[in-house]
Amino acid sequence: MSPITVVEGRRLSLTNLDKVLYPGTGTTKGEVLHYCTTTADALLPHLHDRPVSFLRYPDGPDGQRFFTKNVPPGAPSWVKSCEVPHSRSGPARQVLLQDLASLVWAANLVVELHTPQWTCGAPGMADRLVFDLDPGAPATVVECCAAARWLRDRLAADGLDAYVKTSGSKGLHLVVPVEPTPADRTTAYARTLAVEAGAALGDLVTHKMTRALRPGKVFIDFSQNAAAKTTATVYTLRARATPTVSTPVTWDEVAGCTEPGQLTFLLDEIAGRRERYGDLHAPLLSPARARPVPRGDRRPV
Template identity: 45%
Template sequence: MTPPDPQITRVEVGGRTMKLSSLDKIMYPATDTTKGEILNYYAQISPILLPHMADRPVTRVRWPHGVAQQSFFEKNLPSGVPEWLDRVRVDSVVYPLVKNIGDLTYLVNLNSLEFHTPQWRVVAGERRNPDRLVIDLDPGKPAGLTECCVVALLVQERLGELGMELFPVSSGSKGMQLYARLGGDLTSDQVRDLVSQLAQELTRKHPDLVVWKMTKSLRPGKVFLDWSQNVAAKTTITPYSLRGTEAPFAATPRTWDEVEQAASGAARIEQVLFDEVLDRVAEYGDLLAPLLSAG
């Protein structure tokens, strides 16, 4: 009789029996954060995270040996995936659809730390028009998250004139995303063009702070207003997802009060660690809940 593998832990998750491996593996050496702690975070945040993944094909970034070593993007379902994990074919790629905590746990157990999703959903097998707009604010050193907050307020004011309500998310990496709900009547290309026009307008008005061209040599000290995240083929870090950064930061919804305080210099703003994300959810709930009412 083969003795049980001490690296394997059998658990019941979402009504399914799973084998979780190497729970003591250090995934973030700078903080000694283990794979077990990562699985625990995703289990706790799943009621808030999963609605933001619903009906969206999920791209993963996997770190087989932790964030200090090699990672790779994965779009297609890997071999050996159980039949119960839902999936959808988009063009030539078969993506997972993450519907419940069992699906999420299975993928996290494969050392998937980051989950990226498009701005559109698949409904009844059909790719719909985007139901949300996203603006990615990417600072070029020495600019940082504070400068992103300044630009976020400019974007909020401008799109507010168009009747759009924006929701800020610190990315967990360097910058920030701004989301707005859409009604589904615009194509991805139309949304891209709208945000591109906005980026060019703000670059003209604030040339020392904003840049709209992707040319990296133009970015130092400025915030690149990335309009391209709205292209149908592009994906953005899913809110509440971890990042493969040195420490276990997560994409975290913020209040506009936090953004305003940081932009004015009245308070410091930093990326948020995963345990702090859970504390914030306990305090605020899901600050992005209004995005979920899109049709």
């Protein structure tokens, strides 16, 4: 019989707590739930009012994985949701994780958390801009760091502040707070900078998605700014061989990275980093940090 726990007055049935999800580290589902509850005070503000998409991996990263945007069957009636416009399939309802009880319910499903660059109150109006830096082997996160620093300086020239985190996979995410802006315009601006980076950094980066062009280069994916796209949420666990976390990092850590392992963080390292640094992405939650996206979307070739 599954244990029943009460979280903020909500009764939850938590299943298979001793199940090993990450064999390489022996990390159990119970430890995953513990991570989510102890990180909730940092994680929940970044999820607030953003429709959540789930990458589910109930049997661990080596088992079946499936991506879902709709509210999962059997979701408790008290889990909030919002209607989200989908350009091809029409509107859909997606989960909102607004409180600890909802987060624990989602964590019990074993999920990665992915969110768009806008909130339910203003669908398609981005309040942040994202660059996903994805290295093609033999390039690693070390090369991503060089591209990230160039982008940070280029954004600063336009009056924008960039915050950086690991993807929890192989690369980095740059996140920029902006005044609410139509997603097509943030996408066009991000593309402009990705193309400029390719011209400035020579053989280091590419903005083109074609996989044949990506070995040994950092692919600067600007497309996640599109209204229908999502990005792994800060502090989410990833469905990788080990329980890696999409972790905020300092620009000093980026500048000092010489080995990929220096920017790989597991779930049991996050509490110590938060104690040392606080939430490095907290400024993204402040409207005062948002700046306008430059106009005149240039499209260099």
